[in-house]
Amino acid sequence: MVLARNLRQVFSPNAWDYHQELVENYRGVIRIDGLLGEKQLYIYDPKSLHQILVKDQDIFEEPAYVIKGTRVSFGEGLLSTLGEQHRKQRKILNPVFSVAHLRQMVPIFFDVGKRLRAALEARVQQGPREIDLLVWMTRTALELIGQAGLGHRFDDLVTDEVPAYIRSAKEMQTTMHKMYLAARYIMPHVANIGSPKFRRFVVNLIPWKTLHDGRDIVDTMYGTAVDIYNIKKKALETGDEAVKGRIEGKDLISVLMKDNSNASSDDRLSENEIIAQLNTLLFAATDTTSSALSRTLHVLAQRPDVQEKLRQEIRSARHEGDELSYNDLESLEYLDAVCRETLRLYPPVAFVVRTVRQDVALTTSTPITVNGSPVTEIPVPAETGIFVSILSANRNPAVWGPDVLEWKPERWLSPLPQSVIDAKVPGIYANLMTFIGGGRACIGFKFSQLEMKVVLCLLVERFKFSLSDKEISWSMGSIAVPSVDGNKHQLPLKVELAA
Template identity: 50%
Template structure:
């Protein structure tokens, strides 16, 4: 039975693989591409091109930094068997890819399918009209009015985090893994503020199944990405239940781990959805007794969904998909950013003291409100500067649906020595938007672009930056993307960060642990620290003292 099921699949996979290799070799040695004239680094391997350097946890930082400093705006890099890919950080070119001609530059089919298999029918796995309909329904949930409504929830979670860290200090812990605590806090923030559900009491260490699962998702998925190009074929084989049985029969450890992680996230979100729906149907009196008191994103979304016209209403599987997407997207990015800020504040104790003084002054008139919090200039400058210099996600990818033209803000010199004001891009080209390189563009940010200087945000921006028309949704930065697929929760994320920092910096003094010299930041889908590159276990131990 096993042979009968697998033989046609193995046979089709082998044939597909042979044809793919033949086409790549034909393209490499016979055909010419308009991208051949785009300058870029020499491939280190004829088989893998530049991908090993590009994706390496350690060398990836230096390689991406070099792409942004040694070339101008658009760089050609090589993929498997000589595939031409583009690394783009020219403002006008990015605007074309993400905004003006976004219909020509969608996420790859395999990328959408991967997101669907991991998280269901949420924002990350839909495209075109379907994506726009989902976003239209979700946009009001991330408005300023709604952010004001959840501010109290964020402060409550932040106080629990403070109490949890205080307990650790009282028990004699010299060094505390702040990344672990921030991961737990980020899950609880999106749990209470996003789903109206509490995952973690924070005041003590408890098993956290969903939080641990989310941390495992990206490292585990990385081991299955070699099969990404097979996804569009595999999903057309039989029924979903049949495909599931096939997956369970395949003896690949990473694939089995990924399946288990997906099941955990889906099951947790389904249970939360059922509980939330029952409370909503029972009326407002019952709803306000739930976590989040009906102010959380999912409670508001479910209400709006019930009132919407049938044509605009999201089906149940998409609502659950949005829940999975919210949890997945909000945890690692926020915890990474918060950890990076504390790391920098420990390096710059004068900045930490100045921030503490600003927060103390703001609290003299009582509890800090939403409007006060978002208007604190130095806190805002620290967050912006950290997200500029160290974005948690350093690239986003797109694929061209047809032959197109990429316009440039500044001409580049082609391999043939001629100036190019635009680039013809053939169908099927993979495009990397260089978030890191755009945020560190020396021509726009100045000669001190590599310095962490919060003060740069306390003065008006330069003329070059103001006129650059960078398509990012946040402060001339590409950290949260741009266009119709930009991060819908960027205001939510900023509020989380500022709330947590306002509570912790007033309460504690942060300094580096004795092991800080061993800590490295890994270049990954989401940047994370670890104790050396030999391990993939995320960790950032820090020394924490109570502020007297």
């Protein structure tokens, strides 16, 4: 099925209904006309997704404009490398995100979470109050990745002052959206012209404010990453005692730098690559986690029955003191169900893109009508653009059933439908595409899950969340974000101490 002139609808900030219409009206592989007659496919069929992300992942790669744009913004990290370089980086990063290492992160997460809880308590001691929880979730997500990921404190989580890094990160999303067409059609052709100094000279000459805003944002974020790296490097060079203290040098980057120094020359990452990992991790972990936490609190505010049931589970599980162990957190079945269901119905990232590097035959789970005939194998020419729809894969009624659009944590408390098992969705988490799958799946998904559970435990146990009188809508964008009046990014909810 050919859908003409609808690329703008796919990328619209209010595209939720349009993406749902695609699922309701068409099977799992849909042809979309791009600009200048480009070939595009919108895909949520499970078997096709497995081929794209797992079986033939080297044929279906990130487009050049994504790789080069990400490299310009963050350096040569996981999100901006391909092939063997990407595999080498992932090999040395994988142990950092192991369960064994994450267990050691739990006290750090609780320390940050308790500072957030104290800040909210101070603001509602005199009674219920409307609070913009988006900014607090973003500040908390930054501090969590700062402390546990980088061994660096960004925010005391006491005053109302927002760290400069958060302002830059939020501005970057808006700026990237404004520059999409330039990044898509110009970046691949100019990113390698001349030296970096020459390209910077050209950028400075071009009279385009948005471009200059992007330049300044990248400078702030990259400068932050370099400063942190230099501090860590100096500490490690002076011996383990220098990195000990409250986090004892167990943050992800400290461990990565130690492992990297002991790696073989073939596996070792360069200094620029480590800085790029730091820069990428800092940005990606902050916005995706804050989006997921904000969405969960928004949904809980709409469902006081679920909120109360979750509160009772948390209170029943807590032993003496405030902190739960890693195993305690994993045993909270209803909390896990709430997280899974939120990430199923409301993934922070709606889709990712790929480009076909060579002619290939794409297989489908069910027949697709092509030129009037049903087929399960579709010839796809090289250079075809691919939209891997995380949102539509998670909301596929053929997989999840007729109640697919209902936020229903209880679906996770009993065996999943056979249709979910049979679909063999290639995601790495809970039969979902939220963290995608294959060799480019989100390396930090367990880290993110742990963050969410710790923060929700501390907040839901202590506070009751309810809707304010302001209408909240969610913009899709590169990462889903709540808004008031259509353009002001915030999540105003009424917060009060729970009985």
